[in-house]
Amino acid sequence: MTQEFPSIQGLVCPVPLPHQDQILLGHGSGGKMSHDLINRMFIPPFDNPSLRAGDDAGVVQILLEETTGKTATGRLAISTDSHVVWPLFFPGGDIGRLAICGTVNDVAMMGAQPRFLSAGFVIEEGFRVDALSMIVASMQAAVQEAGVEIVAGDTKVVQKGKADGLYITTTGVGIIPSNIEIGGARAQPGDVVILSGSIGDHGIAVLAARGDLGFETEVQSDVAPLNYLVQSMLQCSQRIHVLRDPTRGGLATSLNEIARQSKVGIIIDGVRVPVKPAVASACELLGFDPLYIANEGKLIAILPEEDADNVLDVMRQTRYGEGAVVIGEVKDVPEGRVLMKTAIGSTRVVDIPSGEILPRIC
Amino acid sequence: MKHLSEYRDADLVRGVLGEIKRTVTCPWVIMEICGGQTHAIMRYGLDQLLPQDLELVHGPGCPVCVTSLELIDKALAIASQPGVIFTSYGDMLRVPSSGNDLFSIRASGGDVRVVYTPLDAVKLAYQNPEKQVVFFAIGFETTAPANCMSVLQAKTMGLENYSVLVSHVRVPPAMKAILSSPHNRVQGFLAAGHVCAVMGYWEYPPIVEQYKVPVVVTGFEPLDILQGILLTLRQLEQGRAEAENAYSRVVTFEGNRKAQAIIDQVFTDCDRKWRGIGIIPASGWCMRDEYAKFDAEKRFPVSHINSEESTICIAGQILQGLKKPIECPAFSGRCTPENPLGATMVSSEGACAAYYQYSRR
Amino acid sequence: MCLGIPGKIVEIYQSNGLRMGKLDFGGVTREACLEYVPEAKIGDYALIHVGFALNLVSEQEAQETLELLRQISEIENSLQPGEIG
Numbered sequence: 001m002t003q004e005f006p007s008i009q010g011l012v013c014p015v016p017l018p019h020q021d022q023i024l025l026g027h028g029s030g031g032k033m034s035h036d037l038i039n040r041m042f043i044p045p046f047d048n049p050s051l052r053a054g055d056d057a058g059v060v061q062i063l064l065e066e067t068t069g070k071t072a073t074g075r076l077a078i079s080t081d082s083h084v085v086w087p088l089f090f091p092g093g094d095i096g097r098l099a100i101c102g103t104v105n106d107v108a109m110m111g112a113q114p115r116f117l118s119a120g121f122v123i124e125e126g127f128r129v130d131a132l133s134m135i136v137a138s139m140q141a142a143v144q145e146a147g148v149e150i151v152a153g154d155t156k157v158v159q160k161g162k163a164d165g166l167y168i169t170t171t172g173v174g175i176i177p178s179n180i181e182i183g184g185a186r187a188q189p190g191d192v193v194i195l196s197g198s199i200g201d202h203g204i205a206v207l208a209a210r211g212d213l214g215f216e217t218e219v220q221s222d223v224a225p226l227n228y229l230v231q232s233m234l235q236c237s238q239r240i241h242v243l244r245d246p247t248r249g250g251l252a253t254s255l256n257e258i259a260r261q262s263k264v265g266i267i268i269d270g271v272r273v274p275v276k277p278a279v280a281s282a283c284e285l286l287g288f289d290p291l292y293i294a295n296e297g298k299l300i301a302i303l304p305e306e307d308a309d310n311v312l313d314v315m316r317q318t319r320y321g322e323g324a325v326v327i328g329e330v331k332d333v334p335e336g337r338v339l340m341k342t343a344i345g346s347t348r349v350v351d352i353p354s355g356e357i358l359p360r361i362c
Numbered sequence: 363m364k365h366l367s368e369y370r371d372a373d374l375v376r377g378v379l380g381e382i383k384r385t386v387t388c389p390w391v392i393m394e395i396c397g398g399q400t401h402a403i404m405r406y407g408l409d410q411l412l413p414q415d416l417e418l419v420h421g422p423g424c425p426v427c428v429t430s431l432e433l434i435d436k437a438l439a440i441a442s443q444p445g446v447i448f449t450s451y452g453d454m455l456r457v458p459s460s461g462n463d464l465f466s467i468r469a470s471g472g473d474v475r476v477v478y479t480p481l482d483a484v485k486l487a488y489q490n491p492e493k494q495v496v497f498f499a500i501g502f503e504t505t506a507p508a509n510c511m512s513v514l515q516a517k518t519m520g521l522e523n524y525s526v527l528v529s530h531v532r533v534p535p536a537m538k539a540i541l542s543s544p545h546n547r548v549q550g551f552l553a554a555g556h557v558c559a560v561m562g563y564w565e566y567p568p569i570v571e572q573y574k575v576p577v578v579v580t581g582f583e584p585l586d587i588l589q590g591i592l593l594t595l596r597q598l599e600q601g602r603a604e605a606e607n608a609y610s611r612v613v614t615f616e617g618n619r620k621a622q623a624i625i626d627q628v629f630t631d632c633d634r635k636w637r638g639i640g641i642i643p644a645s646g647w648c649m650r651d652e653y654a655k656f657d658a659e660k661r662f663p664v665s666h667i668n669s670e671e672s673t674i675c676i677a678g679q680i681l682q683g684l685k686k687p688i689e690c691p692a693f694s695g696r697c698t699p700e701n702p703l704g705a706t707m708v709s710s711e712g713a714c715a716a717y718y719q720y721s722r723r
Numbered sequence: 724m725c726l727g728i729p730g731k732i733v734e735i736y737q738s739n740g741l742r743m744g745k746l747d748f749g750g751v752t753r754e755a756c757l758e759y760v761p762e763a764k765i766g767d768y769a770l771i772h773v774g775f776a777l778n779l780v781s782e783q784e785a786q787e788t789l790e791l792l793r794q795i796s797e798i799e800n801s802l803q804p805g806e807i808g
Contacts, residue, residue, distance in 0.1 A: 213478045214774070215753040278750025281363055285748055285771075286478075287726045289405075344375040344584055346407025360453045360726055363749040365729040365768055365780050368789055377796025398725050451773070479774025481741075481756060504725040507759055508775040511741075518740055556725030559770055559777045582725075585792060592795075611785040612727075612770045612778045621759045621777065 023127040028157025041132060042153055045140035050151035060116055060151055074178070077114075079106035080171040086164050088135065090209035092201075092220030095168055096135035098296060100142035101225045102247070103172035108227040109243040109299065111182040111234060112174030117143070118152035119170050124163040135166065146225035148172070179238055186241040187262035187302045191330040194301040194308065196229065196315060197222070197323035199251050200279040203293035208282070215285060219278045224297035229321045233301060236314045242302035245295070249353060252291040252338065254300055256352045260336045267339045268328030268350070287360035291340075292353045302330060365611070369583030370406075378588040379411055385595050389415045391547045392594055393540070395533060396554035397424030398582050406584045416591070419547070419686075422536055422636065423554055425500045426453050429529045430635040434459040436664040437527055440496055441467045441474050443662070447490060449483040450498040452476045480512035480526075487516065487524035496658045500529040504556045506647065507621040510628040513649075513656045527658040528649055531634055533557050534565045535645035541573045550594040552580040552587070555609040560625075562617025566605040574603045581609040628653055687714040727772040729780050730755070732765050746771060 026033040043051060050060055083099045099119065107114035119139070123132070143150060205221040207213060226245065233240060242262070246254040251273070259266045275283075275290045283290050297320055303311060308326060315321030338350040394400060400420045403409055409418055422428050434457055441448035441464060448464070455464040455476065468474040473493075477483050480497050487495035499509035509526065516524040533554055540546055553563065558579045566577045576597035580590025590608045597604060607613055625647070634646025649657040687693050693714060730746030735757065737743065742757045746769065753774075757763050760776045769776035 212476070212482075214482065215751050217751045219750070276750070277363075281749040281751040284363065284366065284728050285751060285753065342406050343370055344372050344406055344408075344411070346410045348405065348407045360451075363729070364731070365785060368785075373800075374789075374792045374796050377799040378792060380799035380802065381795045396725060479756075481774055502725070504727070504772055504777070507777065508756075508773045511756065511758060511775065515739070515741065554725060556727045556770070556772060556777065559725075559727070582727075589788075589792065611781050611788060614778075618759055618778055620761070624759075 021129050023123045023125060023129060023132065023157055025125050025157050025159065028123065028155060034155060038153075038155060041129075041136055042155070045136055046143065046150040046153075048149050048151060050149070051153070060149075075112075075176040077107045077110035077112035077174045077176050078171065079103055080169065081106065082167060082169040084164065084167050085206065087206075087209050088131070088165055090221055091205045091218075093223040093296075094135055094138050095166060096138035097142045097223050098221075099168040099170045100139050100146065100148070101223050101296060103170040104142075104146045104148060104225045104227050105245045105296075105299070107172045107174040108225075108230040109182070109245055110174070110176055111180035111230070111240075111243065112176040113231060114146065114148050114172045114174040114227055117148055117150045117170050117172045118154075119150050119168060120154040121156070122163050122167040122169075123155065123157050124165050125157055125160040127165055132166070142225060146227055148227075177234075180234060182240060182243050184242055184244065184258045184261035185263075187258055187264050187266070187330050188241060188304070189264055189330055189332040190305060191241060191302045192305050192308045192326050193255075193266060193268065193328040193330065194303070194312060194315070194324055195251070195273065195327045196226075196299045196301075196321050197297075198274040198276045198279065199246070199295055199298065200275055200283065200290035200293035202296040203250070204279050204282045206294075207286075213286060215282060217278050217282055219276065219282065222295060222297035224320050226297065226299055226320055229299070229315065229318050232314050232318045232321075233311050237303060237307040237311050239307055240301055240303040240311070242300070244300045246298060246300060247296060248294050250290070250292040250294060251300070252289075252350045253352050255338045255350070258300075258302065259338050262330075263335050265331045265334045265337055265339065266328060267331060267341065267347075270340045270342050272325055272327045274323055274325060291350060305329075366583065369581070369585040371585065375411075375584055375588060378585065378592055382416070382588065382592050382595060383413050385592065385599055386413050386415050387599060389417065390549055390595065390598050391417045391419060392550045392552060392591060393419045393421045393548040394552040394580070394587070394590075395421040395423040395537070396552075396557070396582075397427070398556070399423070399552060399554070399580065399587060402582050402584065402587060408584060408587060412591070416595070418591075421540070421551075422639065423502070423533075425502050425505070425529070425531060426457055428531055428636045428638070429454075429457065429500050430637050431459055432635070433527070433529045436659065436662075437498055438462055438464065438467055439664045440527065440658060440662045441472045442470075443494075445493055447473045447475060447486055447493050447495045448498070449475050449477045449480075449486060449495060451478075451500065454498055454500060480508050481515065484512050484515050484519070484521070484524060487521050488519060491523060494523050494525070494661075496662075497524070497526050498529070499526045502531055502533060502554065502557050503561045503625075504554070504559070506530055506625045506629065507560060507618070510624050513628050513653055514624070516656060517653070525656050525658040525661045526649070528629070528647065529634075530629065530647035531636065532631075532645050532647065533561075534569060535642050536636070537569055537577075538573075539639070539642045539645070541569070541575060548575070550576045550598055551578070552590045552594065553577050555579055555581040555586070555613060558607075558609065558613045558617065560618050560621050562615050562622075563605055563607060563613065564615055564617070570603050570605050576603050577605045579605075579607045579609050579613050581612075690714070725772055727770045727777060729768045730771050732757070732763055732767050732769060735763070735765060744769075744776070746776075 027037045081102045088095045104114045201222040204219045208217050244254045255266050315324035340350045464474050483497040563579050576594050578590045578593045593608050629647035630650045631644045632646050632648040633643050635641045730748045732744045733747050734745035744757045755771045756775045768780040
């Protein structure tokens with residue numbers, strides 16, 4: 001009797017699958033999968049000696065100012081931001097570009113030139129690797145544009161259902177030159193307020209991309225690194241008192257914060273505040289006020305009137321400052337408040353929004 | 363934007379303001395019905411530019427503000443139930459009932475979603491057959507055509523999981539209630555332009571006749587509001603009382619007949635409790651019996667719910683135009699948009715919220 | 724209580740048995756239900772509230788209104804040139 005042998009299809013080795021197309025919990029556990037992911041995904045685009053050293057912290061060489069006979073001292077500007085934007089990709093940018101520019105800008109707003117960043121990634125199990133690559137490529141482009149380096153990073157993976165796909169936290173560091181004093185409490189009566197360009201672009205672009213309000217528009221996010229713009233402005237004038245980027249809460253929130261910190265009144269001319277027509281239309285449709293919508297590539301500068309013309313000229317010739325205009329001035333009263341002259345000649349108070357900005361029906 | 367920006371022209375505004383100043387010879391009290399008009403007045407600082415003799419009082423034209431506490435409690439109870447997707451227009455999320463609001467229901471795990479149009483709620487019902495989708499249908503007459511169409515659409519699509527929590531209120535009964543009040547100070551009305559886009563203004567001549575008060579249908583842009591005020595003022599100064607239309611680019615006397623027919627098909631008149639005012643007879647719309655299966659109050663037995671209004675809040679008097687927000691002892695102290703005690707501070711259309719945001723503290 | 728803004732109808736179609744349109748609000752487009760304006764054609768302006776067209780905007784009435792306002796304004800300007808008043 002012949003014995004039927006099962007047909008042998010060939011040796012199969014139960015080596016774990018490399019999982020090239022999806023992120024799994026294993027990628028966050030610190031083992032081989034983690035190392036593979038880091039070496040494949042993160043090191044090459046951000047490559048520098050600190051990252052390659054692979055230690056717990058990035059070590060960088062910086063030039064400290066030295067004063068004869070005294071210990072060298074200087075000021076570091078440090079900022080950290082967690083990015084949880086949804087959707088991850090939107091017209092004009094993505095979470096990666098946002099993560100780099102947001103932190104670069106926060107450091108630059110102190111008058112510092114941002115140099116080094118760290119980046120922490122919290123990735124949801126099942127996240128597509130090709131999407132992650134696109135985001136990392138976007139971060140690489142932003143890093144190169146801003147002239148900064150990512151010198152430290154971390155990666156964690158969480159279970160499916162958490163993290164909305166991906167969260168990124170970036171921390172940035174820069175040195176503040178000794179002759180620069182910039183801060184929200186430094187606005188003076190008599191100063192003018194300059195805005196670098198149109199407001200509301202980022203917030204409307206993201207809202208449109210989310211899709212649940214059902215509108216379509218060609219508005220693009222303005223997300224951009226502003227550190228070179230700030231550098232040009234500081235070279236032109238060392239008497240700039242305040243710099244701020246009006247992100248969440250919009251122009252209105254930033255101006256109110258400054259008014260409170262500096263104990264001054266800020267009066268703006270509503271007609272001079274630039275708003276793209278499509279942004280204005282989207283706001284009308286939903287019942288929003290552009291003053292409260294987020295921006296990610298704009299800045300406010302408050303400085304003495306005498307320097308304003310020169311700074312404006314320089315801004316208008318620098319990338320991301322082309323649309324710069326004077327929008328208002330600082331007075332000593334009403335202390336801590338922001339007022340706006342309307343198109344029809346009346347004055348109204350511009351307050352901080354109380355919470356989530358909701359579309360209205362009324 | 364066409365048919366919008368032209369009505370914000372500074373020169374024309376100056377012109378009409380001048381004419382208003384020349385027309386007024388003695389004090390008058392005019393009420394603007396609509397919360398959207400209050401919002402526009404505050405946003406453009408129109409009340410600052412008007413002559414002192416002219417007093418604008420703010421009417422109960424904010425459906426969010428006037429939705430009764432009981433109905434909000436019912437909404438919260440339904441939204442808290444598992445298997446329910448509770449949908450609503452955005453501004454309802456912050457309305458507090460006895461200590462809670464839709465935001466906190468969402469934070470505790472309730473599926474609460476903002477929709478821009480009720481058709482999106484119907485779509486959700488279609489896409490989620492295993493869930494119950496409830497839509498919080500608040501509004502004046504303006505929003506009724508949309509809310510009714512969602513019911514008809516759900517019926518056409520054979521949806522078993524869509525229902526509507528109805529909280530509609532009507533303007534003419536509210537005007538009559540205000541005019542009948544012994545404390546009434548209102549001498550002229552700016553009627554709500556978009557309510558009239560739907561309903562026309564054929565309901566106003568009987569009111570004008572009975573109470574001898576001018577009613578002028580008014581829009582929402584600065585020029586529209588000023589024009590409405592000017593026409594009302596002219597009537598008052600000349601001793602006339604008529605129903606006039608200052609928003610003729612979208613309002614006709616008959617209104618939108620098809621919309622009125624659909625509303626009549628789905629809704630019927632009923633008594634309605636207005637938060638802060640009380641029950642005004644026949645001032646609301648409820649679901650007709652033929653559509654009972656789409657009525658969320660019947661689908662979800664949300665039986666007796668004890669609702670307590672803050673005793674300090676004077677929203678009722680504000681809604682009737684008897685007091686201004688700044689006359690309230692709690693305004694901007696204990697009562698702010700972050701911690702509203704009552705309806706008029708909650709909604710971004712409410713008079714207190716508008717005052718708080720745009721001015722006056 | 725009525726956030727309604729005018730949009731230009733650029734497309735009309737049926738969706739789930741309802742007459743719908745795509746409207747242009749000046750750089751922003753959104754869909755709206757046109758069931759309540761059966762006479763609407765492409766190029767018309769409609770007043771939109773919560774995703775529904777409530778009425779068409781009458782071009783003629785709009786022109787007349789603006790003309791009236793301009794006349795009032797001219798009287799004002801001739802009496803008080805240049806003042807805000």
